[in-house]
Amino acid sequence: MADEIKTGAYICKGCDLGNRLNTDQLEMIATREGRVAVAKSHDFLCGAEGVKMIQDDIDSGEANRVVIAACSRRAKTDAFSFSEIPTSRVNLREGVIWVRPEDDESQETTQEMAEDYVRMGCAEIKFMATPKASEEQGTNRHVLVVGGGITGMTAAIEAARAGYQVSLVEKSDTLGGTTGQLYKRAPTRAPYADPEDTGVTELAKMLEDDDKVSIYLNSVLSSSDGAPGRFDVEISASNADGSTDAAQTISCGSIIQASGQIEYDANKLTEFSYSEAPDVITQLEMEALAKAADGGAIKRPSDGKEVQHVVFVQCAGQRSDKEGHLSYCSGHCCNTSIKQAMYLKDNAEKAAEGSSIDVQTTILFTDLRTPGAGGEDFYRSGQNKGVTFRKGTVSAVDKNGNVTFSDLILDEEDTIDADLVVLATGMIPNSGRNNEREDELSAQKTQLEAENKEVPQEVLDEIAIPVESILNLKYRQGSDLPQLVSGFNDSHFICFPYETRRTGIYAAGPTRRPMDTQQAQEDATGATMKAIQAIENAGKGMAAHPRAGDLSYPSFRKEGCTQCKRCMMECPFGAIGFDDKGFPEYNEARCRRCGTCMGACPVRVISFENYSIDSVGQQIKACDIPDEFDEKPRLLVLACENDAYPALDMAAQNRFEYSAFVRVIPVRCLGSVNTIWITDALNSGYDGVVLMGCKKGDDYQCHFVKGSEMAHTRMSKIADTLQTLNLEAERVAVHEVAITDIHRVPELINDMAKTIDEIGMSPFKF
Amino acid sequence: MSDLNQALADKYKGNFLKEVIDNVEEGDRVQMCMQCGVCAGSCPMGPHWEHTPQKIFMMIRANKREAVLASDSMWMCTSCYNCIARCPRELPITHIMHGLATYAKRLNLVPKTQPTAKFAQLFWNNLSSKGRVNELKLGISLYFMNGFGEGVKTAMANQKLGLNMLKTKRMAINEAWGGHSVKDKSGFHAMLKKAAEIENDTIEANSK
Numbered sequence A: 001m002a003d004e005i006k007t008g009a010y011i012c013k014g015c016d017l018g019n020r021l022n023t024d025q026l027e028m029i030a031t032r033e034g035r036v037a038v039a040k041s042h043d044f045l046c047g048a049e050g051v052k053m054i055q056d057d058i059d060s061g062e063a064n065r066v067v068i069a070a071c072s073r074r075a076k077t078d079a080f081s082f083s084e085i086p087t088s089r090v091n092l093r094e095g096v097i098w099v100r101p102e103d104d105e106s107q108e109t110t111q112e113m114a115e116d117y118v119r120m121g122c123a124e125i126k127f128m129a130t131p132k133a134s135e136e137q138g139t140n141r142h143v144l145v146v147g148g149g150i151t152g153m154t155a156a157i158e159a160a161r162a163g164y165q166v167s168l169v170e171k172s173d174t175l176g177g178t179t180g181q182l183y184k185r186a187p188t189r190a191p192y193a194d195p196e197d198t199g200v201t202e203l204a205k206m207l208e209d210d211d212k213v214s215i216y217l218n219s220v221l222s223s224s225d226g227a228p229g230r231f232d233v234e235i236s237a238s239n240a241d242g243s244t245d246a247a248q249t250i251s252c253g254s255i256i257q258a259s260g261q262i263e264y265d266a267n268k269l270t271e272f273s274y275s276e277a278p279d280v281i282t283q284l285e286m287e288a289l290a291k292a293a294d295g296g297a298i299k300r301p302s303d304g305k306e307v308q309h310v311v312f313v314q315c316a317g318q319r320s321d322k323e324g325h326l327s328y329c330s331g332h333c334c335n336t337s338i339k340q341a342m343y344l345k346d347n348a349e350k351a352a353e354g355s356s357i358d359v360q361t362t363i364l365f366t367d368l369r370t371p372g373a374g375g376e377d378f379y380r381s382g383q384n385k386g387v388t389f390r391k392g393t394v395s396a397v398d399k400n401g402n403v404t405f406s407d408l409i410l411d412e413e414d415t416i417d418a419d420l421v422v423l424a425t426g427m428i429p430n431s432g433r434n435n436e437r438e439d440e441l442s443a444q445k446t447q448l449e450a451e452n453k454e455v456p457q458e459v460l461d462e463i464a465i466p467v468e469s470i471l472n473l474k475y476r477q478g479s480d481l482p483q484l485v486s487g488f489n490d491s492h493f494i495c496f497p498y499e500t501r502r503t504g505i506y507a508a509g510p511t512r513r514p515m516d517t518q519q520a521q522e523d524a525t526g527a528t529m530k531a532i533q534a535i536e537n538a539g540k541g542m543a544a545h546p547r548a549g550d551l552s553y554p555s556f557r558k559e560g561c562t563q564c565k566r567c568m569m570e571c572p573f574g575a576i577g578f579d580d581k582g583f584p585e586y587n588e589a590r591c592r593r594c595g596t597c598m599g600a601c602p603v604r605v606i607s608f609e610n611y612s613i614d615s616v617g618q619q620i621k622a623c624d625i626p627d628e629f630d631e632k633p634r635l636l637v638l639a640c641e642n643d644a645y646p647a648l649d650m651a652a653q654n655r656f657e658y659s660a661f662v663r664v665i666p667v668r669c670l671g672s673v674n675t676i677w678i679t680d681a682l683n684s685g686y687d688g689v690v691l692m693g694c695k696k697g698d699d700y701q702c703h704f705v706k707g708s709e710m711a712h713t714r715m716s717k718i719a720d721t722l723q724t725l726n727l728e729a730e731r732v733a734v735h736e737v738a739i740t741d742i743h744r745v746p747e748l749i750n751d752m753a754k755t756i757d758e759i760g761m762s763p764f765k766f
Numbered sequence B: 001m002s003d004l005n006q007a008l009a010d011k012y013k014g015n016f017l018k019e020v021i022d023n024v025e026e027g028d029r030v031q032m033c034m035q036c037g038v039c040a041g042s043c044p045m046g047p048h049w050e051h052t053p054q055k056i057f058m059m060i061r062a063n064k065r066e067a068v069l070a071s072d073s074m075w076m077c078t079s080c081y082n083c084i085a086r087c088p089r090e091l092p093i094t095h096i097m098h099g100l101a102t103y104a105k106r107l108n109l110v111p112k113t114q115p116t117a118k119f120a121q122l123f124w125n126n127l128s129s130k131g132r133v134n135e136l137k138l139g140i141s142l143y144f145m146n147g148f149g150e151g152v153k154t155a156m157a158n159q160k161l162g163l164n165m166l167k168t169k170r171m172a173i174n175e176a177w178g179g180h181s182v183k184d185k186s187g188f189h190a191m192l193k194k195a196a197e198i199e200n201d202t203i204e205a206n207s208k
């Protein structure tokens, strides 16, 4: 029985579908053309009775696959979840009646639209099987945390509290990291008025007392390898005398990289006299002074004099496009300066006991940025304590502490003679080696040398800078997490925090974006949840983000494989290796099931159980293509299911209309689009093809990071194909679409309809 | 007086904000201004005077003592209260402006030709003599503020308005002779004297 395909097609008449469409006709099409075993309609398919009707057919063996012709696959997922049974959803509501006007004139084309979608669903279902867990993975409830700063400590305690074993690896001889060097931190709870204790000591104590947590101090990862559920990690400790102990090997289920940040080198800021003047210091040095004073008067480094006027220079070497400066905002330093000014104010108040001795504190800023719930309150509290804020750009600090700046409110140059100047220099991520850049540089060097040309000094210099690896991954893709803009580790700032391209390894804290201690702790908690999910899913053979829970999995037909290695090169997650014969070797737990490999394979031998070249290709072919003289063009839209397809659904919810000539097929990622689909579509008479995927590039929104980019590259080469077919280049368009583009998606479709109107119908109709 | 000015300037050297906090009514609120500029944008006098409230508050924090105390701004404030109504930080801007004016006057730093300062003095003299504002006398003294000739001219020009006001009982001519006062006039004077003493003592003390 299992071999015989018996499809049940169920057509819903609810949500006005029964009024707008001829469902008898749809049933007939499913039976005659879709060759389904049963075809039934129901007035309210997602209701208990409708669902029971389907379930009864399944239970009685009348149907072992179902086609649900009702609403979008994104709606009513609870009602229509027949586990173990492949299900195809035909989108008649959001995809047809909601985007078409309800008038007699449109009736015919609207009905045709619905009929085609039914044909497509019936075609798709023939190529779908239920994915099964491979049971290749074990479950290893052990989380490895790299970095013992506030982020790593928080991640460790959160994982331990959730019942997971934790190994916490810290390079230095103590826990705490940068936060451990602070006297206090900016407040994390209401009323956000005063600096508060960092909490590092208590956290360290909690970790030491927790028998689920093993702490490795003076230690680094000398090697790591594996996949979610089965990482093997080598931890090497060094002794005070510089010798190293024999590495210990542990296995763990997932890894959290919390390697933190490094303070920007203020020596680069020659205009602020940092290297010459002892009384020009960084924020971290100010913390040391405050720690030394421990509530007493703060004394300046040069002569130990109690300070009277302290100036804080915000954005020192930050948010600037000058050579060697940081282009970004470090996010914490405005609050940090307010906090440090409070150290001075609070201390002076205590010391003077009501007398009028006062330490003046002036914060010079261009934009005061105090993010977080309490930021504004903290700023206000600073003002209340008498901290002076002046909006101005500092041009120079001389050796004697004269700070020259232009006041942007009073519109004039001014100078303050300060005892102590604190520079807000910001943070640099401690993100390990940039393998991509290294490869680029050495390729450049090899190329130049091969051409007998001189290698420029900058290139040599950059190559010579030693960077320590943090993970020492034994992956083909390199030793560390990939880096994005400004050297921060992989992970999307907004859409998918913590997620990296190395499945099962999560980035948390300032290694992935600038942040303060509170944000770092929130980050740690988030990353821990991800790390736990990775462990649990890997154990069940399920995918991690963004297809969390997916059991489908790519496999390839060995006989057809030409060993071209395209799949390996294009897989954004490094999930594909090669065996000694040169055939691809899939690493299931690292795979995110995006299908980019499937889109890349030139001989089309890669497929998933329920998503394949055929499952989409046959839908394309199933559509009815009217002949040239009907004046009914056909447009194919391949829409990424993550953002573009939901945007289309939302456009439909708003009843934004679009052309009735379009047929939309959701795809897992634009990266999974194989060019054969495009050529097949054009060859079989489609007049235009529109691809909609997420934003690519540095500020990507692509859920599979590189999928959309790969698709764009592939499609840029489709022009040749079009030329050989003698077709206009305008017939294929690729768009980056965001989930919020609900006004734009219908326009993009209509634009293509207009283009076809102008250039004429395809000559390939039969 | 200028000795007092000098003494205060020396005392608060380099920290005018502190001087304002200690000596100007509601001056402690100046530090809470976040320089959003809403007051500057709301003030009907904005384009007509040297410094907007926003600028004045910034100048105080930037230690521009002379420029602030000699500014015409606080003398131009019409007490419309637009700024107070709108300030997101709820600064009593109008009151601070008047507080600054009072302080500047005490230190003898009022711009010499400032007509609104003259008017303010006339108003005070009028009010403080009997505890009530005598509108007729105030009007007359205002007409004659710039000399007898000017005064006659202005009075003639406004003749009709004056007669109409008499007719509609908006002006009582007998107020020109004496005019009525608060019940306990000497008590009122004693109270003003005491207040002046307290203010003087505070500032004197602060200058030491």
Ligand code: SF4
Pocket (backbone or CB within 6 Å): A314, A315, A316, A318, A319, A328, A329, A330, A331, A332, A333, A334, A335, A367, A368, A369, A424, A426
């Ligand atoms: S937090 Fe403040 S000081 Fe730091 S970079 Fe951002 S704006 Fe500049």
Ligand code: SF4
Pocket (backbone or CB within 6 Å): A554, A570, A571, A572, A573, A574, A575, A576, A586, A590, A591, A592, A593, A594, A595, A596, A597, A598
């Ligand atoms: S390209 Fe995507 S589907 Fe293919 S192996 Fe890589 S992660 Fe898995």
Ligand code: SF4
Pocket (backbone or CB within 6 Å): B032, B033, B034, B035, B036, B037, B038, B039, B040, B053, B054, B057, B086, B087, B088, B089, B090, B091, B093
């Ligand atoms: S409106 Fe208030 S906060 Fe804004 S500039 Fe004026 S006084 Fe300052």
Ligand code: SF4
Pocket (backbone or CB within 6 Å): B039, B042, B043, B044, B045, B046, B053, B076, B077, B078, B079, B080, B081, B082, B083, B084, B093, B094, B097
């Ligand atoms: S009260 Fe004074 S300062 Fe405020 S808006 Fe009115 S005139 Fe301007």
